[in-house]
Amino acid sequence: MAESRFLIVAVDGGAASGKSSTSRAISERFGLLHVDTGSFYRAVTFKLLELGVAPDDPSAVETALARLRPGTRVEGRSARMEIDGWTPGDEIRSARVNDNVSRFAALPVVRRFLLDYQRGQADVARRHGFEGLVMEGRDIGSVIFPDADLRIFLEASSAARAARRAAEGHVDQIHERDRLDTQRKTAPLVCPVGAVPIDSTHLSLSEVVDRVATLVRSKLGT
Numbered sequence: 001m002a003e004s005r006f007l008i009v010a011v012d013g014g015a016a017s018g019k020s021s022t023s024r025a026i027s028e029r030f031g032l033l034h035v036d037t038g039s040f041y042r043a044v045t046f047k048l049l050e051l052g053v054a055p056d057d058p059s060a061v062e063t064a065l066a067r068l069r070p071g072t073r074v075e076g077r078s079a080r081m082e083i084d085g086w087t088p089g090d091e092i093r094s095a096r097v098n099d100n101v102s103r104f105a106a107l108p109v110v111r112r113f114l115l116d117y118q119r120g121q122a123d124v125a126r127r128h129g130f131e132g133l134v135m136e137g138r139d140i141g142s143v144i145f146p147d148a149d150l151r152i153f154l155e156a157s158s159a160a161r162a163a164r165r166a167a168e169g170h171v172d173q174i175h176e177r178d179r180l181d182t183q184r185k186t187a188p189l190v191c192p193v194g195a196v197p198i199d200s201t202h203l204s205l206s207e208v209v210d211r212v213a214t215l216v217r218s219k220l221g222t
Helices: 019-030 037-050 058-065 095-105 108-119 121-127 140-144 158-167 174-183 205-220
Strands: 007-013 033-036 070-075 078-083 132-137 150-155 196-199
Touching: 007 019, 007 140, 007 205, 019 033, 019 132, 019 150, 019 205, 033 037, 033 121, 037 058, 037 078, 037 095, 037 108, 037 132, 058 108, 070 121, 078 121, 095 108, 095 174, 108 121, 108 140, 121 132, 132 140, 140 150, 150 205, 158 174, 196 205
Parallel strands: 007 132, 007 150, 033 078, 033 132, 150 196
Antiparallel strands: 070 078
């Protein structure tokens, strides 16, 4: 594909709104690099907790972040964050990380730490020969790539999202994470002006993916 057709798809939404499953499916269907920025915040949260740093001590957080060196490993169609050579695994899905990730993510110093790294994933995608990238998170269409070719905002009822987390075997404080994500001062979770909202409460994954795929094809002119 020509450089001018490099496609950036931004997928935002709250916890368990279907961002990851939808983004992975779109990645496979259109040859895009899948970037899960939530895993970046989880990885940073895990490392900070491991260093004994609490989210209510921004100065200590900033000092700790200065010691971390992030990198990227591409596995299949997914971008995996590395920190000082460590590649995160299931440990970043623990209850302890779940309880703290939104608190760390609300800190401006953490968001600044990850801003350029996230934007740099477009260059990673180009270097690895992808035709674009689909990036999921909470501020992708509003902050990271506000000029993305396509911006999607996935939403669902809190009850439906809690049930999805439970079915996955994970415990997540949906209401509390929603409150922290939407009320933080820096890059709050919002549906960006011009983004396409999709309520997945009563839709199957395949129905959501088909809706997004139709929008992607319209951007590609196919």
